[in-house]
Amino acid sequence: MVVFENVQKEDIKKLSSKGFCSLEPKTVYEEFRCSHEGVTLILYTSGKLVLQGQQEQVEKVAEKLRKLNIGSEIKPITFRKETGWIIGSDEALKGDTFGGLVVAAVKADDAIREKLRELGVADSKNLSDVIILPLAEKIKQIAPCEVKSLLPEEYNRECTKEGDITKLLNILHTECARFLFPGKHMVDKYPGCAVGDVAEEKAESKYVEVAAASVLARAAALKQLDYLSLQAGFTLPKGSTHVKLALHELQERKLEFRKFVKVHFANVKEFL
Numbered sequence: 432m433v434v435f436e437n438v439q440k441e442d443i444k445k446l447s448s449k450g451f452c453s454l455e456p457k458t459v460y461e462e463f464r465c466s467h468e469g470v471t472l473i474l475y476t477s478g479k480l481v482l483q484g485q486q487e488q489v490e491k492v493a494e495k496l497r498k499l500n501i502g503s504e505i506k507p508i509t510f511r512k513e514t515g516w517i518i519g520s521d522e523a524l525k526g527d528t529f530g531g532l533v534v535a536a537v538k539a540d541d542a543i544r545e546k547l548r549e550l551g552v553a554d555s556k557n558l559s560d561v562i563i564l565p566l567a568e569k570i571k572q573i574a575p576c577e578v579k580s581l582l583p584e585e586y587n588r589e590c591t592k593e594g595d596i597t598k599l600l601n602i603l604h605t606e607c608a609r610f611l612f613p614g615k616h617m618v619d620k621y622p623g624c625a626v627g628d629v630a631e632e633k634a635e636s637k638y639v640e641v642a643a644a645s646v647l648a649r650a651a652a653l654k655q656l657d658y659l660s661l662q663a664g665f666t667l668p669k670g671s672t673h674v675k676l677a678l679h680e681l682q683e684r685k686l687e688f689r690k691f692v693k694v695h696f697a698n699v700k701e702f703l
Contacts, residue, residue, distance in 0.1 A: 432551045433493040434530070435502035440482040440500045446472070449495070460561040461524040467492050472518045477559040481551055510548070510639040516540050516614035519640025520604045522621070523555075523648035525596065528674045528692050528699060531586035532599065534605035535647035537640050538575040538614050546573045547639045554635040556646040560653060567650030570643050575691055577604050577610040583659070587689045595695075597599050599624035617641050667691065670697060678702050 433575060443463050447453065456462040463474040470484040470492040480502060482489045497504065520536035550569050558566070570576065581589070589599050604626045608616045616699075618627030618632060619634040619641050634641040637693065660667045663686060668674050675698070682702050692699050 432472065432549050433482040433489055434505040434551060435480040435496060436478060436505055438478050438502035442499075443474065443482075443505070445499050446552055449499070458565045460565055467495075475559070475561055477561050479505075479559070479562065483549060483551070485658045486549075487681075491673065493633060498522075500546070510544075510642070511637050513544065514541065517617060517619045517638065517640045517643070517694075518611050518614040519619075519634070519644045520627070521555075521619045521635055521641055521648050522600060522646040523645070523652035524655070525600070525621070525684050527652075527668075527669060527673055528671040528696055529583075529677065530652060530659060531581040531583045531693075532596070532603070533578065533648045533651045533655065534600065534607055535578040535644045535651065536576060536611055537643040537647065538611040539640050539643070543574050544639050547643050551617035552639055552643045552644050554633075555649040555652050556635075558646065559646050563646055563650050564653065572648060574643060575611050576644075576647060577607045578647050578651050579607055580655055582655065582690075583692060584690050587694050590695060592695055597621075600624070601626050606629060619645070622635050663691055671696070674698065 446465060453469045456464045460475055462476050465472050468491065469488045469648045470482055473481045480649060482493055492611060509627055516538060518536055520534060520539045523533040524530040535683045549568060555563060585679055590596050604618055616627045617634055617638045617640060618624060618630040620630040623632045631637060635645040656667050656669065664684065665680055668677050678699065681688060688694055688699060688703060694703065
């Protein structure tokens with residue numbers, strides 16, 4: 432797989448005049464889809480153009496795009512070489528004020544790992560929301576996986592103080608991995624991590640299974656925040672930096688904080 436970024440709509444005209452066959456977009460996140468010499472090209476609304484197919488053919492088509500000066504090519508991701516069944520797990524929403532907690536795990540062998548690479552799986556922090564959601568669905572189609580998504584109300588029953596989140600993470604990572612056993616368990620290491628056969632910091636940039644898990648976790652987190660936004664009646668913010676106005680809004684609407692936020696967070700306690 433090869434990815435170009437900052438691709439403009441004007442660039443599509445170059446493709447259309449060079450024998451690229453237009454296809455019907457499959458999701459709302461796609462600006463344009465076409466094929467050429469057995470390679471599928473997908474332009475997302477984020478401006479990223481993804482080339483998918485057999486590596487040899489993808490490289491030939493990518494070379495044509497380079498000559499046409501289409502966008503800028505993203506440096507390919509190099510994951511560590513692995514053998515056998517590997518289970519990777521990662522979490523999302525841990526540091527967000529709004530939302531509960533999500534942990535996801537993905538299992539792969541050599542064949543599935545190759546498919547994950549072809550999909551363009553990467554650390555979710557380096558992917559836009561419009562790419563995350565459809566990519567998560569594709570991962571679910573080719574790899575065994577498990578996702579546990581706790582809404583704030585359930586999270587707040589388990590975590591009444593800061594230290595509780597580590598215990599909860601250890602439990603959820605273990606449960607996700609056990610659902611997919613057997614396999615060697617790789618974990619994106621967090622403070623207090625006491626699970627996994629291998630726990631490494633930034634594991635999502637080293638192991639494709641952990642990267643895939645990070646995509647599933649973030650996709651589930653986005654869906655959870657969308658659901659909670661509907662319940663609240665306004666869009667809930669991500670992260671914990673610019674959330675004060677949203678906390679004021681919860682207070683003004685007389686909504687139960689435990690159903691929307693992590694009540695043990697210091698910035699939330701100001702409103703309780």
